[in-house]
Amino acid sequence: xxxxxxxxxxxxxxxxxxxxxxxxxxxxPGGLVAQRRAAVAAVPEFEALREEARAIRDATLSxxxxxxxxxxxxxTAMGSHVHWAVDAAEARLKISDVCRSANxxxxxxxxxxxxxEIGLNAHLEGNGIDVVESDLGEYIIQKRGEAPSHIIAPAxxxxxxxxxxxxxSYHTHLNPDRTLGTxxxxxxxxxxxxxxxxLTADVGITxxxxxxxxxxxSIIVTNEGNGDLTQILPRVHIVVATIDKVVPTxxxxxxxxxxxxxxxxxxxxxxxxxxxxxxxxxxxxxGPSECHIVLIDNGRTEMLSSGMREALRCIxxxxxxxxxxxxxxxxxxxxxxxxxxPIGAVLTPALLGITETSHLPNASTFxxxxxxxxxxxxxxxxxxxxxRDRAHDQGPRTRTARLWSGTWAYAATRPALYHLxxxxxxxxxxxxxxxxxxxxxxxxxxxxxxxxDLPAPQGRTFQQLWKETERGVPR
Amino acid sequence: xxxxxxxxxxxxxxxxxxxxxxxxxxxxxEAAGCTVVVPDxxxxxxxxxxNSGDRATTKTLALQTIRAFTDCDYVVVPSxxxxxxxxxxxPHLFASEPDLETEARAFAAKVHELCTFLTNICPxxxxxxxxxxxxxxxxxxxxxxxxxxxxAPRRLLSTVDGLQLTEMPEAEACCGxxxxxxxxxxxxxxxxxxxxxxxxxxxxxxxxxxxDLGCLMNMAGKLTRNGHPLACRHVAEIxxxxxxxxxxxxxxxxxx
Ligand code: SF4
Numbered sequence: 001x002x003x004x005x006x007x008x009x010x011x012x013x014x015x016x017x018x019x020x021x022x023x024x025x026x027x028x029p030g031g032l033v034a035q036r037r038a039a040v041a042a043v044p045e046f047e048a049l050r051e052e053a054r055a056i057r058d059a060t061l062s063x064x065x066x067x068x069x070x071x072x073x074x075x076t077a078m079g080s081h082v083h084w085a086v087d088a089a090e091a092r093l094k095i096s097d098v099c100r101s102a103n104x105x106x107x108x109x110x111x112x113x114x115x116x117e118i119g120l121n122a123h124l125e126g127n128g129i130d131v132v133e134s135d136l137g138e139y140i141i142q143k144r145g146e147a148p149s150h151i152i153a154p155a156x157x158x159x160x161x162x163x164x165x166x167x168x169s170y171h172t173h174l175n176p177d178r179t180l181g182t183x184x185x186x187x188x189x190x191x192x193x194x195x196x197x198x199l200t201a202d203v204g205i206t207x208x209x210x211x212x213x214x215x216x217x218s219i220i221v222t223n224e225g226n227g228d229l230t231q232i233l234p235r236v237h238i239v240v241a242t243i244d245k246v247v248p249t250x251x252x253x254x255x256x257x258x259x260x261x262x263x264x265x266x267x268x269x270x271x272x273x274x275x276x277x278x279x280x281x282x283x284x285x286x287g288p289s290e291c292h293i294v295l296i297d298n299g300r301t302e303m304l305s306s307g308m309r310e311a312l313r314c315i316x317x318x319x320x321x322x323x324x325x326x327x328x329x330x331x332x333x334x335x336x337x338x339x340x341x342p343i344g345a346v347l348t349p350a351l352l353g354i355t356e357t358s359h360l361p362n363a364s365t366f367x368x369x370x371x372x373x374x375x376x377x378x379x380x381x382x383x384x385x386x387x388r389d390r391a392h393d394q395g396p397r398t399r400t401a402r403l404w405s406g407t408w409a410y411a412a413t414r415p416a417l418y419h420l421x422x423x424x425x426x427x428x429x430x431x432x433x434x435x436x437x438x439x440x441x442x443x444x445x446x447x448x449x450x451x452x453d454l455p456a457p458q459g460r461t462f463q464q465l466w467k468e469t470e471r472g473v474p475r
Numbered sequence: 476x477x478x479x480x481x482x483x484x485x486x487x488x489x490x491x492x493x494x495x496x497x498x499x500x501x502x503x504x505e506a507a508g509c510t511v512v513v514p515d516x517x518x519x520x521x522x523x524x525x526n527s528g529d530r531a532t533t534k535t536l537a538l539q540t541i542r543a544f545t546d547c548d549y550v551v552v553p554s555x556x557x558x559x560x561x562x563x564x565x566p567h568l569f570a571s572e573p574d575l576e577t578e579a580r581a582f583a584a585k586v587h588e589l590c591t592f593l594t595n596i597c598p599x600x601x602x603x604x605x606x607x608x609x610x611x612x613x614x615x616x617x618x619x620x621x622x623x624x625x626x627a628p629r630r631l632l633s634t635v636d637g638l639q640l641t642e643m644p645e646a647e648a649c650c651g652x653x654x655x656x657x658x659x660x661x662x663x664x665x666x667x668x669x670x671x672x673x674x675x676x677x678x679x680x681x682x683x684x685x686x687d688l689g690c691l692m693n694m695a696g697k698l699t700r701n702g703h704p705l706a707c708r709h710v711a712e713i714x715x716x717x718x719x720x721x722x723x724x725x726x727x728x729x730x731x
Contacts, residue, residue: 012663029645325649329666363660365653366526367616367668383527390527405524409532412487412518413539419515426491437726438699447661452668452696455492455724462485462494466501466513475498 002071003352004336008068008359011334021331024159032153035266036373044261053259054377055314056252061304067213067246068295074216078278080291088118091296095205095238096127098292102236104129104202108194110220110227111135112207113151113316114242114296116338117351120205121231132197134226136190143170148334152264152318157331160186186459187224194226204288205235205293208241208278209315210253211293217277218293221261221270228274237276237288242296245450256315259375263317299351311346311383313376320370320380326363335360336410342370342380349387354394361387422461430459479597481509484540484586486557487519487689489709493723496688499715500553500589506715507597508551516543520557525564526654538575541582542638549596550586553711555618558588562619583690588618589711590627590686599631604716607637611672611680612710614647614695615687628686628710635713641678644667648674652693664693672697676705682722684710695724 004011015021040046060067061274072082081097099107107129109115121131121142133142137155141148142165148154155163164180167189168438179185206227208218218229218239231237247253261267278285303312321327321341332340337357339347345360354361361384370380411418433439433456440453465475489496501511511513521536533549540561544550552558562583569575593599610632618624632640651657651667672694675683681704685691688709706722 009660012660016662016666080569198664205676208630324650325667325670326660326663329663363656365616365649365651365656365664367618367649367653369616369649372620386637388526388528389530390528393529404527406528409524409529412521413532413535415516415518415539415543418518422491435726437721438724440700445658447658447664448696451665451700452659453692453699453724455692455695455699457492458494458720460494462490462497463513465494466497 003356005086005357005360006336006361007155007335008239008334011336012330015330015334020159020162020217021157024076025328025331026158027406028156028328032265032318033145033419036263036319036322036329037266039262039268046259046262049088049255049259050375050377053256053315053375055311056247056255057376059314060246060248061244061309061312064246064304068243070213070248071211071216072295074213074279075116075211075293076216078216079281080216080278080293083292083294085294085296085298085299087298088296090463091118091240091294091298092120092123094122096124096129098236098238099124099129099203100127102203102290104236106130106132106197106201106229107203108197108201108206108234109133109138110152110204110206110222111138112240113148114207115205115240118296118298120239120240132194132201134194134230135222135332136187136224137192140166147333147338149340150318150321151316151343152343157333167301186269198229198233199415201234203236203238204230204232205232205238205240208239210256210277211239211241211246212250212253213246213248215250215275216376217275219257219273219275221257223265223267223271223273228272231274231276231288232286235288236290236292237279239276239291239293241293242298242300244300244314247277249376258318260315263319263373263375303350306350306352307386308346308383310378311343311350313378314343314347315376316343317375319373319375320378323369323373325367325369342384343378346378346380346383346387348389354391358387358391361385361391376395382422419461419463423464426457426461427459430457433457434459440464477510479548480510480513480546481551481592481597482514482544483511483547484517484544484552484557484561485513486552486554486688488692489553492692493688493709493720495717495720496553496709496711499709499711499717500551502715502717503589503593503599503602503711504597505550506603507593507599509597512547513545513548520560522556522560523654526611527558530568534568537568541565541578544582544585547585548694549592550582551589551592552586553589553626554689555588555615555622556687556689558586559617559621562586586685588622588624588627590631591622591624593628593714594627601634602631602714604712604714605636605638606713606716606718608682609639609641609680610682610684610713611641611643611675611678612646613643613650613683613685613690614676615685615690616649617694618660618686619647624686628684631714632684632710638713641680643668643680643683644674650690650693652689654689657693665697668693668697672701672703672705676703681706681709682713684713686710688723691723695703695722699724
């Protein structure tokens, strides 16, 4: 996917000025946020579960190579072909190779963020293969030529009216006078259109929420059942997953699923939890006759040792963005790459470098809401701050910014000088501002003053007044 | 027994913008039975540097602050965000320098945000302030999420004669300040702020109170810009009855 993080300020401004997007985003607090709150409140041991989930992820990541090898061995024993890919390019190639040897003309896909990350759809289409997304949200945005704006609700930036209009223009083979006003009718229509695709697709591609070492299985969770059909009906099933998805045991995966569903959608359990273990066996009623698992590194190994390991605990629930005031204001597209919100602000610089992406970890108030809801307790604020450290060390910052912060740092680390400057600076500022009590126009701070007044100082510094009071001068 | 020495960490915003908050805090700490001292080797807690990635300046400021308060039994801070910086983040800064880390930890143990100090450390009982009016309380992010400050200010406010507290919707939501964020990403900040002040305006109150001057200046600036009658004060002003100065961003005398 194209990287557009450098234009974050302009993208954010456009998002703020887009009334359609704003009305879609306004549904978040009463939707996913409220649903999570209710689900968590219903589980008194939720905090303990979060801690357990964090510990499972940490333990696995600290011995990742062994768990991956165990997974490969078991998955191979169960009849799957395991492929390794160092980066996105190798992953795309391995996947298109499998598709080619299956003579695939149509690929049906389940929802998968990693395939967005590696730009799989464009690559397959470039190789003459049709790709159809089967998750309703993904189906909608694929038709629109858009990227997902949320990791679990890819079309959250759209309203029902948008989708209705889209469906009317795409599904021209259907009666133009049909009623299509409700979510139910939209789902029914997508389902009818997609059913045909499931039956004709040669290859089904899914992601994996988890890969289980002890059984060699992959797990996906969905609410539409599309993932099941994607991996069962076509002749070949390809699982695409990054290496951090591995979990040693099924029991541990169940613990993670308990916090995942509640954190994501506020459900106790998603409607479908599907475990796939290898191709169809002789006495199975259905299933693919070939199963491939493509394990992708694409920067994860480096994250393990670069101070960003904690971000690999992520189980992609989306709670951090749902609770993020910045995400709530601008939505996901403004972030300019695959992963938006707080986890995106940590992950995107890790995968693509900080130079082009430095807006992301900077565009945060550090309110910390993300950390309080993250089911695996990722210290998102500290990690964003750590990116700010690295961006600071690498530059480039504007000369004005350097001058301001340099002057401030010089004075602040010299208390006597600082108090003297403060005294004069404040006396002058308050002489101008006292009458109204605030400033409305000043040469700076421009951004602040564009939207709000700057309260004027009271007149003298506390240090000055305190010294005088100690000497008996009345305030 | 001599009364404990409580060092007031003024915070740079209170020092520069609103000294009345510092005097209110001092009065409250004295009422709680401490002797207040104000070391003049303090400037700023270092968050502007810390949050823009300037570790070197942050550490210099941290050491300067730690050493300014060596002769104090307590360090009391009228800001949740600066208190969290001193209490939670200073020790992390020196993770690879054991001696300094020990010093930072010992310092951190003495640091308390004002309202927490007055309820849990040196309980003040009933506060001196009186206020006949309706207020609503904004929970600032760092204080709330890093230090767990939620009930302390409310408990203290419940002892103010005449005061009525009404909770606003989403009291725990960020106000959009975020230090330099408010300047660098001004329009996003504004969207978050607008939601905040809109929420505050839905309740029947004449004052928004909070424990952090940064958030208060942010909200007050929006309200005066919109000509909204809702005003902002630091919670310490109400608790101490330091109400001679007009609310944040308001004129001393009514302008014609
Ligand atoms: S960082 Fe945490 S809250 Fe955000 S998506 Fe990952 S697991 Fe969920």
